[in-house]
Amino acid sequence: MTTVSTGSVSFEDDLDSDFTTTGARTSHSQRGWRRLVRTVGSGILVLWGAATVTFIAINAMPGNPAVAMAGGAASHPSKAVIAAVTREYGFDQSLFVQYLLYLLRLIRGNFGFSSSQKMPVADVIAESIWPTVLLTASALLLAWILAIASCLLTVRRGRFATSLGSGLEVLSAALPQYWLGILLLEIFAFSLGWIPATGGDGAVGLILPAFTLAIPLAGFMSQVTRDEFDLALEQPFVISARARGMSDWGVRLRHVLRHAVLPGLTLSGWALGSLISGAVIVETLYSRNGLGGVLLVGVTQQDMPLTVGVTLIVALVYVVANVVVDALYVVVDPRLRSR
Amino acid sequence: AGQPSSLTASNGKPVFGGTLTYLQDRSETCLDPEDGGDIPQAMIGQQITDDLVYEGPGGTIEPWLATKWTISPDGLTYTFTIKQGVKFTDGTPLNAAAVKVNLDRVVDPKTGSSTDGGYIAPFYAASKVLEPYVLQVNLKQADTALLDVLAQGYIGIESPAGLARGETKNCNDPIGTGPFKIQSYTPNQQVVLVRNPNYNTAPPGSAHKGPAYLSKLIWKIVPDGTVRNAALLKKQADVIYYPPAEDWKSDAASGIQILTHERPGSPNGITFNVQAAPLNELAVRQAVIYASNEAVNLKSAYFNTYPYVGSPLVKGTPDYDAALQGAYPASVAKANALLDKAGWTSRNAAGYRTKDGRELKIAIPYDSDAGQTAAEDLTLYQDIQASEKTAGIDIVLHPISTTVLDGLYESHKYQTLAGDYWITNTPDVLRTLFSTQALKFYGTNGDDYSNPKLDDLLNRALSEQDPSNRAALYTRAQELVSQQALQLNLYPAEERLAYNANVHGITADYAVGLPDFHDTWISKP
Amino acid sequence: MTTLDSSAALLGAGTSRPVPTASAFRRLRIGPILSVLFLLFLVVAVVDPSLLAHYQPLAVDPAKSLEAPSVAHLFGTDESGRDVFSRVVYGATPSLSIGLAATALGLAIAIVLGALAGLGGRVVDAIIGRILEILFAFPALLLALLFVTIFGASVESLIISVGLGSAPGYARMVRGQILAVKSSPYVEASYVLGHSRWRVLGRTVLPNAMRPLLVLATLGIGQSIIWASSLSFLGLGAAPPAPEWGAMLADGREFISTAWWVELFPGAMIVFVTLATTSLGRYLQRRLEGRGADA
Amino acid sequence: MTALLVEDLRVGFGVGSDYREVVKGISFGVSAGECLAIVGESGSGKSVSARSVIGLAGSGSRVSANKLELHGVDVRGYPDRRWRGIRGREVGFILQDALVSLDPLRPVGKEITETLTLHGWGTARTRHARVLELLEQVGVPEPQLRARQLSGELSGGQRQRALIASAIALDPGLLIADEPTTALDVTVQAQILDLLDETKARGKAVLVISHDLAVVARLADRVAVMNHGVIVEEGPTAQVLGNPRDAYTQRLLDAVPSAHSRGTRLSPATSPRPAPKRSSSVPDVFDGPTRSALITVDRVSKSYRGPDGITRTVVRDVSFELGVGETLGVVGESGSGKTTVARLVLAVTQPDRGEIRLAGQPWSGISEHQRRPRRRLITAVYQDPLSSFDPRWTVSRLILDALPADRYRGSARAARVAELLSLVGLEPEHADRRPLKLSGGQRQRVAIARALAPEPSVIICDESVSALDVQVQAQVLDLLADIQNQLGVSYLFISHDLGVIHHVSDRILVMQGGRIVEQGAADQIFDFPQHPYTQALLSSLPRIQKEIL
Numbered sequence A: 001m002t003t004v005s006t007g008s009v010s011f012e013d014d015l016d017s018d019f020t021t022t023g024a025r026t027s028h029s030q031r032g033w034r035r036l037v038r039t040v041g042s043g044i045l046v047l048w049g050a051a052t053v054t055f056i057a058i059n060a061m062p063g064n065p066a067v068a069m070a071g072g073a074a075s076h077p078s079k080a081v082i083a084a085v086t087r088e089y090g091f092d093q094s095l096f097v098q099y100l101l102y103l104l105r106l107i108r109g110n111f112g113f114s115s116s117q118k119m120p121v122a123d124v125i126a127e128s129i130w131p132t133v134l135l136t137a138s139a140l141l142l143a144w145i146l147a148i149a150s151c152l153l154t155v156r157r158g159r160f161a162t163s164l165g166s167g168l169e170v171l172s173a174a175l176p177q178y179w180l181g182i183l184l185l186e187i188f189a190f191s192l193g194w195i196p197a198t199g200g201d202g203a204v205g206l207i208l209p210a211f212t213l214a215i216p217l218a219g220f221m222s223q224v225t226r227d228e229f230d231l232a233l234e235q236p237f238v239i240s241a242r243a244r245g246m247s248d249w250g251v252r253l254r255h256v257l258r259h260a261v262l263p264g265l266t267l268s269g270w271a272l273g274s275l276i277s278g279a280v281i282v283e284t285l286y287s288r289n290g291l292g293g294v295l296l297v298g299v300t301q302q303d304m305p306l307t308v309g310v311t312l313i314v315a316l317v318y319v320v321a322n323v324v325v326d327a328l329y330v331v332v333d334p335r336l337r338s339r
Numbered sequence B: 001a002g003q004p005s006s007l008t009a010s011n012g013k014p015v016f017g018g019t020l021t022y023l024q025d026r027s028e029t030c031l032d033p034e035d036g037g038d039i040p041q042a043m044i045g046q047q048i049t050d051d052l053v054y055e056g057p058g059g060t061i062e063p064w065l066a067t068k069w070t071i072s073p074d075g076l077t078y079t080f081t082i083k084q085g086v087k088f089t090d091g092t093p094l095n096a097a098a099v100k101v102n103l104d105r106v107v108d109p110k111t112g113s114s115t116d117g118g119y120i121a122p123f124y125a126a127s128k129v130l131e132p133y134v135l136q137v138n139l140k141q142a143d144t145a146l147l148d149v150l151a152q153g154y155i156g157i158e159s160p161a162g163l164a165r166g167e168t169k170n171c172n173d174p175i176g177t178g179p180f181k182i183q184s185y186t187p188n189q190q191v192v193l194v195r196n197p198n199y200n201t202a203p204p205g206s207a208h209k210g211p212a213y214l215s216k217l218i219w220k221i222v223p224d225g226t227v228r229n230a231a232l233l234k235k236q237a238d239v240i241y242y243p244p245a246e247d248w249k250s251d252a253a254s255g256i257q258i259l260t261h262e263r264p265g266s267p268n269g270i271t272f273n274v275q276a277a278p279l280n281e282l283a284v285r286q287a288v289i290y291a292s293n294e295a296v297n298l299k300s301a302y303f304n305t306y307p308y309v310g311s312p313l314v315k316g317t318p319d320y321d322a323a324l325q326g327a328y329p330a331s332v333a334k335a336n337a338l339l340d341k342a343g344w345t346s347r348n349a350a351g352y353r354t355k356d357g358r359e360l361k362i363a364i365p366y367d368s369d370a371g372q373t374a375a376e377d378l379t380l381y382q383d384i385q386a387s388e389k390t391a392g393i394d395i396v397l398h399p400i401s402t403t404v405l406d407g408l409y410e411s412h413k414y415q416t417l418a419g420d421y422w423i424t425n426t427p428d429v430l431r432t433l434f435s436t437q438a439l440k441f442y443g444t445n446g447d448d449y450s451n452p453k454l455d456d457l458l459n460r461a462l463s464e465q466d467p468s469n470r471a472a473l474y475t476r477a478q479e480l481v482s483q484q485a486l487q488l489n490l491y492p493a494e495e496r497l498a499y500n501a502n503v504h505g506i507t508a509d510y511a512v513g514l515p516d517f518h519d520t521w522i523s524k525p
Numbered sequence C: 001m002t003t004l005d006s007s008a009a010l011l012g013a014g015t016s017r018p019v020p021t022a023s024a025f026r027r028l029r030i031g032p033i034l035s036v037l038f039l040l041f042l043v044v045a046v047v048d049p050s051l052l053a054h055y056q057p058l059a060v061d062p063a064k065s066l067e068a069p070s071v072a073h074l075f076g077t078d079e080s081g082r083d084v085f086s087r088v089v090y091g092a093t094p095s096l097s098i099g100l101a102a103t104a105l106g107l108a109i110a111i112v113l114g115a116l117a118g119l120g121g122r123v124v125d126a127i128i129g130r131i132l133e134i135l136f137a138f139p140a141l142l143l144a145l146l147f148v149t150i151f152g153a154s155v156e157s158l159i160i161s162v163g164l165g166s167a168p169g170y171a172r173m174v175r176g177q178i179l180a181v182k183s184s185p186y187v188e189a190s191y192v193l194g195h196s197r198w199r200v201l202g203r204t205v206l207p208n209a210m211r212p213l214l215v216l217a218t219l220g221i222g223q224s225i226i227w228a229s230s231l232s233f234l235g236l237g238a239a240p241p242a243p244e245w246g247a248m249l250a251d252g253r254e255f256i257s258t259a260w261w262v263e264l265f266p267g268a269m270i271v272f273v274t275l276a277t278t279s280l281g282r283y284l285q286r287r288l289e290g291r292g293a294d295a
Numbered sequence D: 001m002t003a004l005l006v007e008d009l010r011v012g013f014g015v016g017s018d019y020r021e022v023v024k025g026i027s028f029g030v031s032a033g034e035c036l037a038i039v040g041e042s043g044s045g046k047s048v049s050a051r052s053v054i055g056l057a058g059s060g061s062r063v064s065a066n067k068l069e070l071h072g073v074d075v076r077g078y079p080d081r082r083w084r085g086i087r088g089r090e091v092g093f094i095l096q097d098a099l100v101s102l103d104p105l106r107p108v109g110k111e112i113t114e115t116l117t118l119h120g121w122g123t124a125r126t127r128h129a130r131v132l133e134l135l136e137q138v139g140v141p142e143p144q145l146r147a148r149q150l151s152g153e154l155s156g157g158q159r160q161r162a163l164i165a166s167a168i169a170l171d172p173g174l175l176i177a178d179e180p181t182t183a184l185d186v187t188v189q190a191q192i193l194d195l196l197d198e199t200k201a202r203g204k205a206v207l208v209i210s211h212d213l214a215v216v217a218r219l220a221d222r223v224a225v226m227n228h229g230v231i232v233e234e235g236p237t238a239q240v241l242g243n244p245r246d247a248y249t250q251r252l253l254d255a256v257p258s259a260h261s262r263g264t265r266l267s268p269a270t271s272p273r274p275a276p277k278r279s280s281s282v283p284d285v286f287d288g289p290t291r292s293a294l295i296t297v298d299r300v301s302k303s304y305r306g307p308d309g310i311t312r313t314v315v316r317d318v319s320f321e322l323g324v325g326e327t328l329g330v331v332g333e334s335g336s337g338k339t340t341v342a343r344l345v346l347a348v349t350q351p352d353r354g355e356i357r358l359a360g361q362p363w364s365g366i367s368e369h370q371r372r373p374r375r376r377l378i379t380a381v382y383q384d385p386l387s388s389f390d391p392r393w394t395v396s397r398l399i400l401d402a403l404p405a406d407r408y409r410g411s412a413r414a415a416r417v418a419e420l421l422s423l424v425g426l427e428p429e430h431a432d433r434r435p436l437k438l439s440g441g442q443r444q445r446v447a448i449a450r451a452l453a454p455e456p457s458v459i460i461c462d463e464s465v466s467a468l469d470v471q472v473q474a475q476v477l478d479l480l481a482d483i484q485n486q487l488g489v490s491y492l493f494i495s496h497d498l499g500v501i502h503h504v505s506d507r508i509l510v511m512q513g514g515r516i517v518e519q520g521a522a523d524q525i526f527d528f529p530q531h532p533y534t535q536a537l538l539s540s541l542p543r544i545q546k547e548i549l
């Protein structure tokens, strides 16, 4: 890209050359700050809420919460251990004091000790968070690629392609992840043997789980993207672009796509939540290490500290993801920058 | 280590070197088998530790890390002589003091050894280092099962220096004298073991002395049986644990070998709570067994891969009484007769028997976690459920989470317990499961059964030093347990391994049927 | 005069392969018709399954275990020799009722929360908005797992947890809908005519805000069934031998290589229900929107 | 040389039985340096015809023509690739919806550059310079800045100009402008027309499409009148507008409201009631408050906090009165606060300062409860009637809902609905229809019937006829006049269309930036505007020359 000698950013050239929209720059950055503060504030609020909900959950649990925190009845915690937990968590004090103590520990990053994993919860999470983040992130990316490809290739491409595209989308969205996973495993790992049955390591191991998570999600994404894509194709600005001599692909890629991804982008924050749900299933199915599997263990083995820890981390991931989505949204829709 | 219990086609000379990938069904939260005591732990433990004594075929006890021992006539004092010139893989020498540390640790409630702690702790008084390589163990009470228990992989002797690192460290990297040592451990994923190059304590049953043939053993956790089997078929694994029964036929067609080894102890079955109505009636318990058609149902559910066990003990257990195998032949007629006699005569709309307006209904709670309850078992229970219906007995299946199940077990508020079995190499398991002592102190008596007569038989057997007298006592105990219909016996716990044709020398130990890779080698495919 | 054959001759490629609106409508109808037919089949399966299935869903016959699909057993038999087709038919009732009940519960909660947020003024709206955001941070399955841990696994927990999990999404939409309707010109017109606040709420705002919920519900049922069956699949749902689809899937999983029919058919049922409800929902949605468009 | 020659152009949509021809064999041509205008009411096929000329008739269209020549070259049967070479380079096209014809997500400069890039014009550097030059040329201030802004950050006029810049970037021989001035304020409208005039003066051929005869009168050399897909009349502008031969053209011209049409019917009589002349029937109340004032607005101000947190005063110190049976017109550019004033009078929003009285009684600053009994005295007819109807309700339900409960009971209610429907010229069969199934004019009649139902003294008409076709607009304006004559209601009539305002109003308020800059009797304002803004407003108003009419 060539920059014009005037020193200003050139508005020439490709999609990726970002035109900084103008206006009083200072006020923009002020607004940016305000938005950042607001986002972070509401993120903290969400985390606090999640912590509170889990606190309520611990207390709603049948039986002695101290026993639950010490690993549950099944692990036969000794009296001394229970007493220690009771002291640490203040189970002998009023609920309010317990709550404050609980929050204080969380703020200090002390998530406690996982009885089922025999490790500090923080270590368990540290070990399992990356595989899950990697899995969900690649699934999200893959879902986007599938959704966009489907829209680019099949929206208003003749009756057959269009019905095929929209049919496949509805079908994908209707596939239960675990069932899809089993089928994929049977076909690609067991029958064809293209992929190691145990998932394999690294990128290869990510393929089937990521597709399992991505395909139903892609179905959803591309349904909303398709609607928007279809609408945008008829927009006057698109016809204007055609009237300037732009080709169909040009119109689709340069004008329509950008509009079409917006509603899907809004969905992405939500999608991440659903991907984490899906990760519980997929990690079990493919015997992958990750937060989902750990969460399932935490819950079924009544490992309360672990469950609380994972829950809060998931909430944190959700919050961070939403901040990222917000930021991306502004990149795609620069109109928001000035709002 | 042990003796190949199924003949392995080992043509040609063993090859040194190579990596073997083994797929295990469940993960272990701690690699040290003494901390807790779940089977997966013992399976790993078997590779990295050796035991004090070795159990050979027929329950004979042979020297291993203890070269010899003496037992006082009252059965209260055992004096072990420890093998010299042995080092743990961290370099710590093995001696009497090291063994003492291990024994003291196992009985310490803080260690939380559920298996050995339970077997040894009630009898163990103290141990004393008489000489650097001589250890004296004193018991509070005679325990004829002690040596059998010491032969189990649950109590591998570990390095005192290793133990001193604390629980967390030791869990991740227990140190023994065994043929392998741990290289790396990724919880819930895999353990990488490498050969102990200085191994010089192969047990009597081993096919070869010295270090293991394999240079590396990759021990992966793959909970799904179908996946394990597919991986084996696709040669992505060399050996897998527990191939799904339905795949045996197709596996055999692909040249896959299967090793099975019945683990001694109490068979897998459904435990009846004799305190809970209607199972408090002996007639009902017996009727349920008669009506269950368990042998046929077992065959179908497990694709004919399990032998039916009708007796309270599994065949390989010392003093096993074969006569009880056919104690309850399948017979709906007998079940009906018993129930009619017991007053369960009227039937409700659904066709189930009732007495005083109460339906003859028995709930079977089971662990909803697919990793805990085998799918075949679930099929089996459903088939039994259908069979029981023919006698008018309503069986209800209750899936519940591990936690809730634990709570239920704790509270004894159940009618039955499904999938109950106890692996151990002594008939003393009867005491573990059915004695008043177990009910009151160990919490291992799931039947809530208490009978002074049975207690007496079992206690006498425990201190009876004469083998034939002891066998007679155990036979009487088994008869009583069988007659009382305390559980619906089904099949033995089995060690099952499937492996590719180029894997040789796979064995399972006699004590509790743990896989042993010391003699294993891989030929070029 | 020269008549140019079609638009293709004169128009650019981009517009020369159009989707004519008329045929688009024709195409749209196949889906809904098939969907309705399939749902009718399900209704029969719920009302009187014996009309469709010739075997008892629980009739075990170990001798016939894992038989491949045949005329006698359309979908084959399972590991206990039960007819898979019959189980699938009988399974419609529990599976659908879980899905329906969960959706209904989710919507009910959503309507209350959404209506409070939409109507209750700024503070209430802000509070409920935060609550929803917090609930969003608990992925559906996490919420369900927590719920099941606390209250135990049962069909009721399943329904409640799936319902709770889906509520925030619906609530957000209800709220948006109410806010949109509330600020719509026709509501203002109502006020201008001198109607009281409550009358406008009851007669205009709520009925109009709830209108799209039918579509939403239709779209939601399929997802609820999928979620509920996922939990069943994880072993937290219906107890065997009850022929619930999710539980059947969990059962059939290990036979995928040896007896695919045990796994395939219950799964296909879930997919078809979801497909049918979704395509019907989307059809209704387009109808609703389409009416606005032909103005 | 003829820039464009079209012969027997036919365009249809749909397949099979749904097939419908919307352009039915029209022929026209434009030469260099000439401007041809196509006029006609909405839906007559103007846009479709224009788009067909560049091969963009629309999805699902069937196009045929006997002749379609651009600069003497037959372009029929061109593949897409060749069409792309023509579009933008040889023909510049300005789409009908100017405000949404620029991609809202991309900077304006990039949109204009696109034309150059697509046709391989120049280098990045020269293109950049050219874009700035173009923006300068079309009269966009601060081109450097504007080029980097999003279209949403530009005013309507600036957007339209940017669009024109992108259309003329490659200096095409033919410029097609579809409704280039609709949706623009009159002042901006004038600037755009100048711009097109200039283009023509540079020797380009210009094809303009408009439904606004006044715009055409100013710009076009020749006019073609389209109705239902055919050209009913074509000829030099002066002749077609001044001496129409076709009846349809005549009706079209009659329907245009203006000062001249005041007190006359705009549409051919649809009801037997003749509208009496009443230009002098209302006393001149310019001189100050009178006792008969129905509504008194006294120094009212209103401000809003925008989403950016900045508070803007949108109505400043506004005072006026509305007398019994009077029509008070409100004009002003977009955003000048007209609607806000209407909303204040309707009491759906409250003034920050000042007071509004209804028939002498307080109307603002009291509780809704106190206001409710008198609410029926003021009703409204909105610009978009459809959105003001509950979408679930039928016409009769809509009107029933507006009937005062205390006055009509039982069967009297249905009778009253029928009566109102007939009053606004709707058939009884319309009662059970949903508004969606009615035409725009019919919908507006329903809205008027509903506004009449509570028997109000004042009806507020906010752009009530702006969305309607001239002919339909004419009918509705006539109807409103009839009702006023019959029932003596007062109107607060808001419109940005000066012609309409002049036609209906007794008195006029001129608003700018939230203030009333001038108010007075209609003729006085139009003939002797005092305030500079009013003068600018009136001078930029394109009119069909009086001498032509």
Ligand SMILES: Nc1ncnc2c1ncn2[C@@H]1O[C@H](COP(=O)(O)OP(=O)(O)OP(=O)(O)O)[C@@H](O)[C@H]1O
Binding pocket: D013, D014, D022, D040, D041, D042, D043, D044, D045, D046, D047, D048, D049, D057, D058, D059, D060, D096, D211
């Ligand atoms: N893509 C299309 N598919 C079907 N019908 C269409 C399409 N485009 C336009 N029409 C129809 O063709 C007719 C002519 O439309 P056109 O847009 O040319 O009207 P117009 O004269 O420009 O009206 P307006 O003044 O409202 O812009 C209308 O009835 C319209 O509904």
Ligand SMILES: Nc1ncnc2c1ncn2[C@@H]1O[C@H](COP(=O)(O)OP(=O)(O)OP(=O)(O)O)[C@@H](O)[C@H]1O
Binding pocket: D304, D305, D306, D314, D332, D333, D334, D335, D336, D337, D338, D339, D340, D341, D496
């Ligand atoms: N509810 C509101 N909140 C914030 N700003 C408002 C609100 N209503 C109107 N405004 C602002 O007040 C100003 C005047 O708006 P108003 O609708 O009264 O103008 P108008 O003269 O009717 O314009 P138009 O001719 O476009 O209808 C505009 O800038 C508008 O954005």
Ligand SMILES: [Mg+2]
Binding pocket: D046, D047, D048, D096, D178
């Ligand atoms: Mg048009």
Ligand SMILES: [Mg+2]
Binding pocket: D338, D339, D340
């Ligand atoms: Mg307005």
